[in-house]
Amino acid sequence: MSSGRWEQHLARPRLLSALSIPSRAVVVVGPSGAGASTLLRNWAQGRAAQWAVRGDIPDPTEGVLVVDDADTLSDDDWTRIHGLLAADPLLLLRAAVHDRRAVPAELQADFVTELCFTAEETRAYLALIGSPLDAAGAHRVTGGLPAAVRAIGQLKNLRAEQVSAALRDLHPQPLDAPDAHLAVPEVLTREVVAALGGSPGVLDRAEAAGQGEWAGDPGHPFFVLSAPVRAATAAAHPTPGSPSVHARAGRTLLAQRAWYGALLEGASAGSLDLVDAALKGGGLTLIRAHGASISTALRDIRLLDLRTWPVIAMAQALIFNARREHRLRAVELMGMALIGARRAPADGADRALLRVIEAVVRRLLGLGDDGVDAALTAARILRGLSPDELRKIDGLVEDLHSHSAITLMYGDRPEDALAEFERAFATARRPSGQLVAIGGAAMVHASSGDLVAAQTWVDIAGSRSWPEVLLNEYQGTPLRIAEAKIALERDDLDGAEVALNSVWHIIETVEHWPTLAHLRALLDIRLGRAEVGLEEFRALRRRRGRRKPRSQRRLLDLTDSALALAAGDMASARRLVDQGGDAAMLTLGVARVEIFDGRHERAQRRLAGIEVEAPEARAHLAVLEALILRRAGRPEEAATAARRARAIADAHGLRTPFLLVPAEDRALFGPEVIDVATPSLTARPAVPRLTSRERVILTELRGTASVGEIAERLHVSENTVKSQRRSLYRKLGVSSRDEAIAVAMGQGLFEAGTERGR
Known part of the structure; x- marks a missing residue:
């Protein structure tokens, strides 16, 4: 196997750790140029290790037997290794192969795969050697194969002829002439090989020879020839008509529902209809799993061309939107997606998809009604689709329901949002879709103060096993929000902190950040750190900018005011003013400021005109009414309102409605009221009204x-x-x-x- 000197430049602790697991037999699997030999040598340094080769398996005098190029071992060699392991229970085996089938099953070996650089590792390596190359482009043309990255790292640009020459200098073994056309597609499956007329067993032979490796999702594995092999094959046996080969491969992969491979082949063929179909089939799961690669594959599409392909524009927008430095590009693409969604003629399933795209763009950019009407239209269309029509967007159905629900949730339509989250849950087949639906339903209930219903959904999530990569990323954020809200209401401050911290690392990109920031503010007030919390909140708000739905903008205004009140900054708190169309919690927030500011009659008039149904809003209303009545010299009525506030809060497990009760009023609500260092109303001097x-x-x-x-x-x-x-x-x-x-x-x-x- 090629050793490569790249390991001298870039440490790879994830692979060294994989070799160090407490397993007797661990085998590294990768194609030529993946650096398996170097990895074994680096791991063996400082360890008591003996090296073995074909026909020379030594008696172990040390604790580890290391075998490079283990594909070449004979059956007798493997039999001897098995015997040595059986005779010495402390002996460890570490080996490297191209094809895991070379390792006898009776060894029960653990396999270390994915030896190629990640996109980030490619970027890190090129930075270490001072290369001027675009890291994303370099990763694309090399597939992250370490030897290939090292080979092109000395180039000044990524011109195709120079890259090909650098890759051929690694002296890879090309495919045989009859199968040379198989080096054209980005990925191969056995079905693609058959569709392209490849010889039987070509993929098995290529894997054994170290010419490539299997990758992809377990349900849709595909074979990837290494970049040097593809370059050598193209030079040795030129294949005309490459775009048509890519297109045929893409159609075959599409029929296999191998969405990622179909997208790559469609992009290489310049066939946007293939790309569009792959995105519709793979949905958001495809985008989340392969966002960086998809972005690179689609980078040459002109922006104006996307006016007729809103799904592609939206996919790219979501990928760019996940990185703060690309936010302007994301906005540009969202605008193009919105234009396409409004212009494209469509009916049935496609019409539902386009309305959801419109809803998402309007929501993310804070345009018009924030996408509520489009989301309601999409929900209505989805409910009326036949099973045959639903199959056309099979991979997207759960995502369409969930994103309609999120738009409706932020559009102050909680009942409609809950119905869509429940439909998403009923149709979801992928863990990511299930988690978004469950967490979304929990978040809707928690936001209204219905903690019993919220806890039911949280328990549903807790009864299932979720990958950490889902729980602590975008998909898990609604669930974490619900968990934090429930913990806060129970005064479980550690639990609230854990839930918020688990997703705080994406606070700069996740769209739910205003809700996360609001819960963090409540926690800060409860912990008596309102002043620090206010500064941190305002810094975050400045960084995140202004584009967001109106409901989220107003939630941020309410959050700022609450922190300012707790910090004793009345001038800042007073900036929260009534705006037409505000949700009940905003109106209650304005009334609270007026009470703190001594304008009791005005606050009373405001509260008299408000209608509330949600438990949390009802509890806040009763608290504020009690404060006003007490200051109006009506103690009996104040006590009645206070008892009503406690009854609502106790019935629903709420505590935060009492968070900003002034110190002199806490006894009115009972001894269990949260003891927080809230500024006193009676001690506050009146602020003059200036012309x-x-x-x-x-x-x-x-x-x-x-x-x-x-x-x-x-x-x-x-x-x-x-x-x-x-x-x-x-x-x-x-x-x-x-x-x-x-x-x-x-x-x-x-x-x-x-x-x-x-």
């Missing part, structure tokens, strides 16, 4: 003490400035410029961009 002209004078005084300069800048007389200054000083209770600036800073008047007197 617009008084605020202008205040701002000018901050820069200069000269009445003349201020008058000249404002184009008014000095007497006018003096008159407005006297009025300002009177309201602030001061007699000098310095005192006015000090009081204004203390009361946050310079920070408040929208004062009440405005």
